[in-house]
Amino acid sequence: MNYKRLLAIAALLFPLMVHSESILAIGIYGLLAATLAVSFNLIFGFTGQLSLFHAAAFGISAYTTAILVTRFQWGFWTAILPAIALVAVLAAIVGTICFRFKLREFYFAVVTMAFAELARLIIMNWNDVTNGTLGMTLVAKPSLGGMAIDSSVAWYYLALGLLAVTYLVCAKVVSSWIGRCLEAIRLNDALGESLGINVFAYKLLVFVLGSVLAGLAGSLYGFYTGFIEPNYLSITHSLDIVAMVLLGGIGSLFGPIIGAFVLIALPHVIDLGAEIRIMLYGGILIFVILAMPGGITGIRSRSKHAA
Amino acid sequence: MSQLVIGQLLNGAIVGTLYAILALAVTLTFGITGIVNFALGAFMMMGGYLTWYAHDSLQMPYAIAVVAAVVAVGVVGLVTDLCLFRFTRNNLVNGLLVSIGLISIIEAGVLIVWTATPKDLAYVLPGVIEAAGISAPKIKLVVFALLLLVILGTYLALTRTWTGRAAFAYAQNSEAAALMGVNTAALESAVMVYSAMLAGLGGALYASLYSLEPTLGSAFILKAVEAAIMAGIGNAIGALAGGVILGITEGVGSIYLPIAFRDAYGLVFLVAILLVKPNGLFGGKS
Numbered sequence: 001m002n003y004k005r006l007l008a009i010a011a012l013l014f015p016l017m018v019h020s021e022s023i024l025a026i027g028i029y030g031l032l033a034a035t036l037a038v039s040f041n042l043i044f045g046f047t048g049q050l051s052l053f054h055a056a057a058f059g060i061s062a063y064t065t066a067i068l069v070t071r072f073q074w075g076f077w078t079a080i081l082p083a084i085a086l087v088a089v090l091a092a093i094v095g096t097i098c099f100r101f102k103l104r105e106f107y108f109a110v111v112t113m114a115f116a117e118l119a120r121l122i123i124m125n126w127n128d129v130t131n132g133t134l135g136m137t138l139v140a141k142p143s144l145g146g147m148a149i150d151s152s153v154a155w156y157y158l159a160l161g162l163l164a165v166t167y168l169v170c171a172k173v174v175s176s177w178i179g180r181c182l183e184a185i186r187l188n189d190a191l192g193e194s195l196g197i198n199v200f201a202y203k204l205l206v207f208v209l210g211s212v213l214a215g216l217a218g219s220l221y222g223f224y225t226g227f228i229e230p231n232y233l234s235i236t237h238s239l240d241i242v243a244m245v246l247l248g249g250i251g252s253l254f255g256p257i258i259g260a261f262v263l264i265a266l267p268h269v270i271d272l273g274a275e276i277r278i279m280l281y282g283g284i285l286i287f288v289i290l291a292m293p294g295g296i297t298g299i300r301s302r303s304k305h306a307a
Numbered sequence: 308m309s310q311l312v313i314g315q316l317l318n319g320a321i322v323g324t325l326y327a328i329l330a331l332a333v334t335l336t337f338g339i340t341g342i343v344n345f346a347l348g349a350f351m352m353m354g355g356y357l358t359w360y361a362h363d364s365l366q367m368p369y370a371i372a373v374v375a376a377v378v379a380v381g382v383v384g385l386v387t388d389l390c391l392f393r394f395t396r397n398n399l400v401n402g403l404l405v406s407i408g409l410i411s412i413i414e415a416g417v418l419i420v421w422t423a424t425p426k427d428l429a430y431v432l433p434g435v436i437e438a439a440g441i442s443a444p445k446i447k448l449v450v451f452a453l454l455l456l457v458i459l460g461t462y463l464a465l466t467r468t469w470t471g472r473a474a475f476a477y478a479q480n481s482e483a484a485a486l487m488g489v490n491t492a493a494l495e496s497a498v499m500v501y502s503a504m505l506a507g508l509g510g511a512l513y514a515s516l517y518s519l520e521p522t523l524g525s526a527f528i529l530k531a532v533e534a535a536i537m538a539g540i541g542n543a544i545g546a547l548a549g550g551v552i553l554g555i556t557e558g559v560g561s562i563y564l565p566i567a568f569r570d571a572y573g574l575v576f577l578v579a580i581l582l583v584k585p586n587g588l589f590g591g592k593s
Contacts, residue, residue: 050400050403097578097582101581101582101585103581105399105400106337106343106399106400106403107536107581107585109400109403110532110536110577110581111577111578111581114574114575114577114578115574115578117529117570117571117574118571118574118575121567121568121570121571124567125565125567125568239404239407242404246404275415275416275418275419276415276419278411278414278415278418279411279412279415279416279419281408281411282407282408282409282410282411282412282415283408283412284408285404285405285407285408285411286391286405286408286409286412289395289401289404289405289408290391290394290395290401290405
């Protein structure tokens with residue numbers, strides 16, 4: 001518990017101590033990736049549903065926000081609302097289809113992946129609106145309370161705020177009675193159902209909630225980098241999120257944050273060619289699954305048990 | 308117009324058999340061992356590159372290059388089974404993720420050795436056959452026939468031989484199969500290796516038709532999984548039908564609809580089939 005509080009304080013003070021723009025940028029990317037990882041872990045780690053729709057939720061929201069701001073001159077914050085509403089509706093539709101038909105494990109993964117790919121294909125080919133494969137450039141910067149968010153420090157705190165909200169929401173869900181229902185569903189959903197748990201409703205709730213949080217991260221990400229492209233919705237991106245969660249520790253609230261930061265920072269810490277990096281990425285994924293099932297946070301709790 | 312349609316039908320059927328051989332590999336590994344091996348797409352890509360390397364750089368005759376590539380991919384299949392997949396048997400998601408890690412490693416390896424520039428095999432069998440105003444390259448017909456032969460042969464081996472029946476028994480109940488004298492560990496490895504070799508063969512034949520790129524495996528594995536699920540997992544003839552249906556839909560569909568949506572047909576099929584007939588087009592009730 002203590003080291004988490006320490007890390008939280010360190011995260012708050014980080015921009016005051018570090019003035020390097022590039023390190024701050026890694027911090028911002030790490031925070032946004034961590035938001036994705038924490039929200040994904042709610043669906044995968046706590047409820048046992050391997051959703052490959054997560055990157056799609058991220059990308060759909062990023063695109064919707066961007067289109068409303070650039071083509072309809074909406075303000076950033078007003079544009080976010082319809083964007084996440086759209087993500088919520090789409091996630092509810094996909095979730096209803098999957099859970100109504102009781103698609104499990106591999107089949108759930110494949111169907112969510114199919115919907116994510118369909119979304120990517122539509123965005124990639126709807127040239128008039130989305131600018132197709134070329135992506136969209138976003139020059140507008142949002143402002144908050146009359147203050148423009150255009151410095152790295154401002155973005156850092158915005159991203160930190162989103163991660164904090166995501167973390168607290170997920171922590172609240174997991175520690176409440178809902179969390180215990182989720183655990184029952186993860187371990188044996190047929191048994192859970194027989195005990196009167198509305199498996200369909202809980203799965204849907206978690207899927208929509210997780211996707212909406214990913215959508216928020218997407219909206220911010222697009223405006224922070226100033227560029228969005230259809231690859232945001234790719235399966236590869238979803239799998240990157242899976243890797244972050246596994247590396248950090250599946251089923252741990254805090255683990256995915258560590259996993260996200262390690263995988264985001266790694267290429268910057270060790271300067272490697274793109275191919276070697278991809279190879280290393282795959283190697284880490286395999287190693288973690290086979291040799292460290294609890295991820296990085298798992299090592300700590302295992303050694304605690306041993307002591 | 309009708310010639311265009313017939314041409315696309317033919318083309319679709321040929322591409323479809325390429326989907327089908329990979330779908331067969333997917334359906335065998337998943338249906339019998341319970342492992343979803345997405346790396347089969349990467350194995351296919353590897354088979355293609357090795358054939359190209361053996362044929363164009365080592366100057367081997369095409370047929371020998373194909374055999375060498377298939378054997379090499381089989382060895383890779385065996386090594387990955389013994390080192391990786393052996394430990395993910397009882398966890399589907401873990402196996403899936405390990406295979407995805409493996410894809411990264413193989414694709415990056417090919418990128419390092421052979422770069423991203425597309426590779427074209429020197430012509431193996433030039434010339435076309437013309438009949439009734441339709442012309443088809445000879446090599447395409449040979450590949451088509453060869454793939455059909457392998458898929459049907461696999462089906463016969465599965466249904467008619469002791470090993471094939473042992474594999475079915477193992478898929479249904481591994482403990483009972485072991486008690487009946489099936490060497491389950493060897494059988495599992497054999498299935499993994501055979502599937503890898505099927506994928507390698509698909510790649511080796513693909514190399515004689517189209518140019519090779521490191522990402523071709525990822526594109527093909529999705530189509531193969533779609534075809535395998537469409538047909539019903541564990542169904543060898545179904546994998547053939549699923550692959551061909553998918554190939555033909557894409558070929559004929561691209562005449563009438565924007566080509567951009569070619570990749571969407573399989574996805575729509577997949578979702579529709581899983582919802583309406585979860586055991587696949589050719590699956591029984593249960």
